[in-house]
Amino acid sequence: MVNDQAATLRQSAASEQSTERASSRLRCIAVGSGKGGVGKTMVSIGLSCALARWKYNVLIIDADLGLANVDLQLGVDPLYTLQDVVFGSCPVEEAVISTPYGPDLLASSSGAPEMVNMGGARRELLVNELMRFAGRYDYLIIDGAAGIGQSIVSFFAAAPEVAVVVANEPTSIMDAYSLIKVLRQNPQPPALRLVLNMVRTLGEGEQLAARLNLITRKFLGIEIPVAGVVPYDFAVGNAIRARKPVSAYAPGSVPARCLEEVARFFATESALRRGEVPDGRVFFEKLAEIGASGQGE
Numbered sequence: 001m002v003n004d005q006a007a008t009l010r011q012s013a014a015s016e017q018s019t020e021r022a023s024s025r026l027r028c029i030a031v032g033s034g035k036g037g038v039g040k041t042m043v044s045i046g047l048s049c050a051l052a053r054w055k056y057n058v059l060i061i062d063a064d065l066g067l068a069n070v071d072l073q074l075g076v077d078p079l080y081t082l083q084d085v086v087f088g089s090c091p092v093e094e095a096v097i098s099t100p101y102g103p104d105l106l107a108s109s110s111g112a113p114e115m116v117n118m119g120g121a122r123r124e125l126l127v128n129e130l131m132r133f134a135g136r137y138d139y140l141i142i143d144g145a146a147g148i149g150q151s152i153v154s155f156f157a158a159a160p161e162v163a164v165v166v167a168n169e170p171t172s173i174m175d176a177y178s179l180i181k182v183l184r185q186n187p188q189p190p191a192l193r194l195v196l197n198m199v200r201t202l203g204e205g206e207q208l209a210a211r212l213n214l215i216t217r218k219f220l221g222i223e224i225p226v227a228g229v230v231p232y233d234f235a236v237g238n239a240i241r242a243r244k245p246v247s248a249y250a251p252g253s254v255p256a257r258c259l260e261e262v263a264r265f266f267a268t269e270s271a272l273r274r275g276e277v278p279d280g281r282v283f284f285e286k287l288a289e290i291g292a293s294g295q296g297e
């Protein structure tokens, strides 16, 4: 009897907890860039690890299906990947692993078809699985692919928030502008933020953002807030070679502190307090819509 009561109490506490979690706000931030190799994965991991240190529940999804490498940079070897969820009926619970640095990871295998190119039924399965599973997290950080191909753009356009990573090279700036331009053509464009990476100084990052914003103001009539600046630092490459996040490999280093500032920006953003950033579940709804309309196939 006592046991029965305890079990009932535990059950109702658990269901209250899950309702609370399910109804609390889910942030979904996709990390993108026009040009490849500018630091998207490094930023996704840095942002996720800082948020996890502040006790948020964070899931990183590796959605760079062409060059998936979040698992490598985090030093983990997942048994199953997103492709097993889609093609092998693996429950998402089994594919998601915890990492020693706080965030959970849903890894991918490289060279797989793009997320929105996988066909309606399979995409629907993935979207439903993720939607069901995402309720336990505060943040989904999605490490996306570079470029402005139709499928990549539809994917990012579905995200409520996109952090556009830009490096200080003319090609990176122009490609970032092209990505921003196509994303803004959507009826409900994502909230865009800039992360300036691999710059020589913080000042150079600010100047780069100002240059890019000059162009976006002139041609698109918008100014994009700067989420943070991360200077070029050898600690980043060394951390990747050691298969650790830079915050674990070189805590207190300049890039580790700068990535924490990026996370602080997202965690404390005033736009969110005003409710301007939609709940992360919008991402799944929009991805499902892409499936229904047959876009990107």
Ligand SMILES: Nc1ncnc2c1ncn2[C@@H]1O[C@H](COP(=O)(O)OP(=O)(O)O)[C@@H](O)[C@H]1O
Binding pocket: 033, 035, 036, 037, 038, 039, 040, 041, 042, 043, 197, 198, 199, 230, 231, 232, 233, 234, 236, 237, 240, 255
């Ligand atoms: N702030 C930085 N300082 C030094 N090297 C960096 C920095 N950011 C990225 N890199 C290097 O750039 C390369 C690409 O980074 P990565 O995060 O994998 O880019 P992406 O995901 O955009 O392809 C990595 O080898 C990394 O060592």
Ligand SMILES: [Mg+2]
Binding pocket: 040, 041, 042, 064, 067, 069, 143
């Ligand atoms: Mg990457």
